[in-house]
Amino acid sequence: MANGAQAMLRTLINAGVNVCFTNPGTSEMHFVAALDGAPQMRAVLTLFEGVATGAADGYARMADKPASTLLHLGCGLGNGLANLHNARKGRVPIVNIVGDHATYHTQYDAQLQSDIETAARNVSSWVRTAQSTQALCQDVVEAVAAAKGPQGQVATLILPADVSWSDGAEALPAPPAAQPPRADDAVIDQIASVLKAGGKNALLLGGRALREPALLDAARIAAQSGARLYAEVFPTRMERGAGLPHVERIAYLAEMASVQLAGIENLILVDARSPVSFFAYPGKKSDLVPEGCKVHQLVLPTQDAVGSLNSLCQRMGAGPATPVLQQALRPGRPRGKLTAPKVCKAIGHLLPENAIIVDEAQTSGTMLPMFTAGAPRHDVLALTGGAIGYGLPAAVGAAVACPERKVLALVGDGSAMYTLQALWTMAREKLNVVSVIFNNGSYGILNVELERVGAEKAGPKAKSQLDLKNPGLDFVQLAQGMGVPAVRATTAEQFNTALERALATPGPHLIEAVVPSVFSGLKLRVLPYVLRSLESLPQPVAHAIKRKVAP
Amino acid sequence: MANGAQAMLRTLINAGVNVCFTNPGTSEMHFVAALDGAPQMRAVLTLFEGVATGAADGYARMADKPASTLLHLGCGLGNGLANLHNARKGRVPIVNIVGDHATYHTQYDAQLQSDIETAARNVSSWVRTAQSTQALCQDVVEAVAAAKGPQGQVATLILPADVSWSDGAEALPAPPAAQPPRADDAVIDQIASVLKAGGKNALLLGGRALREPALLDAARIAAQSGARLYAEVFPTRMERGAGLPHVERIAYLAEMASVQLAGIENLILVDARSPVSFFAYPGKKSDLVPEGCKVHQLVLPTQDAVGSLNSLCQRMGAGPATPVLQQALRPGRPRGKLTAPKVCKAIGHLLPENAIIVDEAQTSGTMLPMFTAGAPRHDVLALTGGAIGYGLPAAVGAAVACPERKVLALVGDGSAMYTLQALWTMAREKLNVVSVIFNNGSYGILNVELERVGAEKAGPKAKSQLDLKNPGLDFVQLAQGMGVPAVRATTAEQFNTALERALATPGPHLIEAVVPSVFSGLKLRVLPYVLRSLESLPQPVAHAIKRKVAP
Incomplete structure (x- = not known):
């Protein structure tokens, strides 16, 4: 039998979460005290919560699994919101652990008391305040599962100090990983026929579609159908360079993006959203899809983008096509005044x-x-x-x-x-x-x-x-x-x-x-x-x- | 006729808001562009929103009127939340101007889109998204009025870019200042009789009661009745030093606070909240009021604390009492290794x-x-x-x-x-x-x-x-x-x-x-x-x- 913090750490580790980016305060001291008993958990101290949340984001993008954060009540979470917003928009998995006052202390509306759930909801698809030490590890399991998929998201578990410090928790094993389904055959068939019909078409790749193996499938489809490949303006993670397909990112400036997309007749979204202007400007369109261009969505957010793109590739018979790959080429060494x-x-x-x-x-x-x-x-x-x-x-x-x-x-x-x-x-x-x-x-x-x-x-x-x-x-x-x-x-x-x-x-x-x-x-x-x-x-x-x- | 931003600036200035702590982005560019036409508005650039909101707080505590902030959408507000939390808890007036996407752009859920109102609500008693350029200046007037009183609070006005950049706004004059009422006579009578009865009583001063003239009235009451004077653990603004009454602050550590408050029979709250422990600790009480001590509240949050304390002073006949004032005394010059x-x-x-x-x-x-x-x-x-x-x-x-x-x-x-x-x-x-x-x-x-x-x-x-x-x-x-x-x-x-x-x-x-x-x-x-x-x-x-x- 362990206290809440100890069992929580073991449950996180069981679920593969073994890095925690921290900026703790008093209400998190039992979590901190439990760290020595959890050698598989790496605790990385930051001096500001926005560093912790941004680090958790960068970690998950590269590790393909969530880290946790450890934040101090609503104000700590507040300081981390901006980078959690980036994670949410990038569909990056993060498990926030936000310490809170003891359950019986909230009635006093002490200095640091605030509505943490409301602050969390803006950036988290999954929010829960742990209610008891006994149920805590089940909360952790569900938080990690929510973060991991079917698409990455921010899950926020609020941990009252007494739930953390009380005894009676038992660590739980890792939850089974869910495998999201591929796109419906009818959708794949329809998109395949659009691409086969030719014309000025493009695939707009986002999320997992900007990495191998999806990137190569997309390039095979492009090679076979003549479709162009574009990437979202701000990709979560994009693999590129010599030996990989070269994919143009949609430009930040709408003026440039509209040049890129001009004349496209069919735009196939692959784990990406329809392109829109970053900001609105007086007298300018926000929607960057050209007039008359049809937008097709290969996968729903809950579906397997990589598998679905592979299905599309097979359905088009593009499997044997030779993808066009970027050749190795570096610019020369610059000289003179720095620019x-x-x-x-x-x-x-x-x-x-x-x-x-x-x-x-x-x-x-x-x-x-x-x-x-x-x-x-x-x-x-x-x-x-x-x-x-x-x-x-x-x-x-x-x-x-x-x-x-x-x-x-x-x-x-x-x-x-x-x-x-x-x-x-x-x-x-x-x-x-x-x-x-x-x-x-x-x-x-x-x-x-x-x-x-x-x-x-x-x-x-x-x-x-x-x-x-x-x-x-x-x-x-x-x-x-x-x-x-x-x-x-x-x-x-x-x-x-x-x-x-x-x-x-x-x-x-x-x-x-x-x-x-x-x-x-x-x-x-x-x-x-x-x-x-x-x-x-x-x-x-x-x-x-x-x-x-x-x- | 002016555009929204121009008229808004004039309306703020008319209402006495002539400092703006800024960290602007694209959606705030029309507000920024309008600054040159508003010489009475001082715009103070900060490199991080938490600096802007904390500065607005410090300004208002000393200027006795709100500054405005200028923040960039939900993420900018998020970065400013922690210090807005401090302002909310300290009842400090602030007018946040949070730029947002143009009204017609929000449907596209662009990268920076988020639910600003929800983020604002945690720290702001007054939240509104401006809906039209024509109504904007009325929104500003109401935001400033909300911030100013009857007790200071954070008011957040969300300003869509097109409301800001469109023409058709007209600046409005300052709203009339509301004068909050004093406490009910019955309450004043009751507290006066408690104090007159003697025993081990104390006044816990907060908010405006920690400044002249209330501080002197409190000291007169103390001198006449033998009541002790305490200050909130973390005062918004406290006047002290030689020539003013010495008021003990309640200690941060509950162990010390309970020593301070031991034996108090009646605790009179004057613009202060009943003392509670900052955090909860295993096996310790959160409520710092000693067993058997009665708590009395002189004023409601909507009432005039300074006037009510003066009424209490008069009611007790303590006006002529000589307050005990701190004598001028400085410690010596320290020497040796720094501590x-x-x-x-x-x-x-x-x-x-x-x-x-x-x-x-x-x-x-x-x-x-x-x-x-x-x-x-x-x-x-x-x-x-x-x-x-x-x-x-x-x-x-x-x-x-x-x-x-x-x-x-x-x-x-x-x-x-x-x-x-x-x-x-x-x-x-x-x-x-x-x-x-x-x-x-x-x-x-x-x-x-x-x-x-x-x-x-x-x-x-x-x-x-x-x-x-x-x-x-x-x-x-x-x-x-x-x-x-x-x-x-x-x-x-x-x-x-x-x-x-x-x-x-x-x-x-x-x-x-x-x-x-x-x-x-x-x-x-x-x-x-x-x-x-x-x-x-x-x-x-x-x-x-x-x-x-x-x-």
Whole structure:
């Protein structure tokens, strides 16, 4: 017989949850005290709950199973909400353990009392407050099952302190894994006939469809039917690089996305949602599906996307088709004054085998997909929910999940400041993360957005709201203050050297890349800018990219 | 005729809201663009929403009127929830402006879409999503009125982008201020007779009752009736120091609070809530009211506490009574190796006239009330909701509200790391804030709590969850990285000098006070420790304090 916390930890471990990203308080002290009796549970302390939740997200994307978090009441959960939102939008499994006051204490409405269930519901498909120590392990089993599937989701189990500290709990074994069904034959048949009929068709891949083996099935279907392949604008996890099919991501800017999708007659969604504009803009359409284009959905959220895509591939007789694969190609070594595109180029030049790129580079990362298209095979994790402050925490989680791989966190200066505390956890856990902070001294994306929403007449007071130069942020000092070795690069040569050294040395590193804003003064001349930049690229890659932005 | 954002800004200014703490995104760009046309609105950019909300809280506590925030959709609000929780618990007025997608865009469930109203409801008594540009200014008027009273609260107005950018809004004048009624005569009579009857009675003061003129009325009542005066454990704003009545705060540790309250027969709540334990502990009572003590409530939350206390004072004929006031007394200059009590002593020794102390020092601040009791008159802002990460943001707001006063933010190392981004705003706005970070390399309070909840058998894995030493945090580098001059002190002499210099030089400063944990290895021998430390104090102050902890 064990107390609630002890049995809960064993039940989590039985269910395969053996990493917990924590920021505990008093109400979680029994969970903490039980950790020494649970050697299979790795507890990773964070200094802020948004780091814990973002790390749990990055971990699950790479480990293909949930981690748990340990959060302190409603306020701790509140601090973690933004990254839980990203997980929810990315359909990433997470099991939140949120400590609460003892059941008999809530009546007093003490200082930290709040409505945790309501706060949790916004981001969690499954929410429960444990009612008794005896039933706690069944709650845990159900929470893990909810998180795991049929699609990944956030499950939040609220743990009152007395349920945790009382005796009388018994650990439970792992629940049986549910296998979701494939799509209905009728749906597969209908989509197969649409694709066979030819015309300008495309598959929009999301979720599991952006990874092997689904990615190859999609490429076989494309090779046989002539359909194009697109990826969601912000994929949860995308496998790409030399030897894999090259899949274009839908552009963030609706202006570019509409060029990509122009003329498509049938859009087949594979574990993806129909494309919409990230924000609304005065006088512009929110729905990015072109006029007259029919949208088809291969799988329901509760169905097996990978299996269904394989069924479609078989049904079309595309199994023997030869998928078009990206050839190995790296850009050259950049030189001269550092710019954001040169940072992306250097990353393409130096990216190690099997790297994990966490992409929160915003405007500075515009050129990244292009320069890394032919780099060695790698995974990209993107900002699924648009809530910034994701990159550094997710890198923590990815590195915990894959200690043998190099993680590159590419993060804008504005974004980095939301959850910079992640650096401390990188240092503490000696994680193999190279954080590249693009320091352009501004919320670069907002300079673009200020124009896009039609607010061009902004004066100096408005512009100062987007400005991070006064005072400038010194990311080298900030990183060193949390125990992460850091250097600043203002030339491409410095950046190349810094990146080579960081990749060659275990443990965390930070490189502050001092760059000008990509879009400053450009007044939305985005397309020409991108097109111009393509000239210096290796041609086969450039070709793939030109297709992305030219009609 | 103006667009929604422009008219909204004018309406806010008309209602006296002329500071906005911001962290905007795309959906807020029209509000940002309208700022240049609203010179009476000061827009203070923060790098994280928890800084914006904490600053709005600190501002309102000192300015006695709300600031607004400007937050980016549900995720931005989520990041600000913890400090909004503190504001809610402290009954502090705040007007949140939360941008949202355009009304017609929400149907697409884009990446940043979430249920903002639900997230807001947890912390806001008043929540509304603006439905039209025409009605927007009326929404603003009602939001400000809700925030202002009869007791301060958080009002959240959700502003869809198209409501903001469309034309057709007209600014509205300030709403008339409502004057809340005093307590019923019957209640005042009844409490007056209880007090007149004598016995061991006490007034527990909270909210407005901890400031002049209520504080003096309370002291007159105490002088006449022999009742004791207590303050809430975490006051929203407390005026204290030489020349004001000395009011004991109820202790955070229930073990100490029960000593303070032992034997009280009648407890009169004046704008305060009945005292309860912060957390529940196995086998301990949550309700701190002693057995047999009767609790009386002078005012309802909707009534005028200051006026009602004055009525009680008159009713008792205590108007001519001479209140007991704290005499001017400072502790000596500390010497030798720095400890947390010595930091508190140095602050008592050097505190300037009319300072504002934001107290989030946790265990390290245990001695602060004692050492500052006879210091020059000052205000103390405390952690009303227990959600840490409050101190530095609140200091930003207090300094914006009171540019002519010195603000001291006393913050534990663990607490500081939640919202450290506040330092950047201090530098940007050149605020007169001296931040003192107690770096004891641990979540010191949790070492105490781990024992208090009965989890004594914690092993090294559990203890490492409370440890911030591996790697140590370098707050000097962290501060300098955000543009705040900083020094480290390891001796009392260094600390004295650093504090003197910081107080003598305008703009923000940070002092990292490297100190041992106050309670390390003490195993809850809290009371003897406090009592022992009193020996070195100036006696009149020590006398007041001894009454606090001795039966």
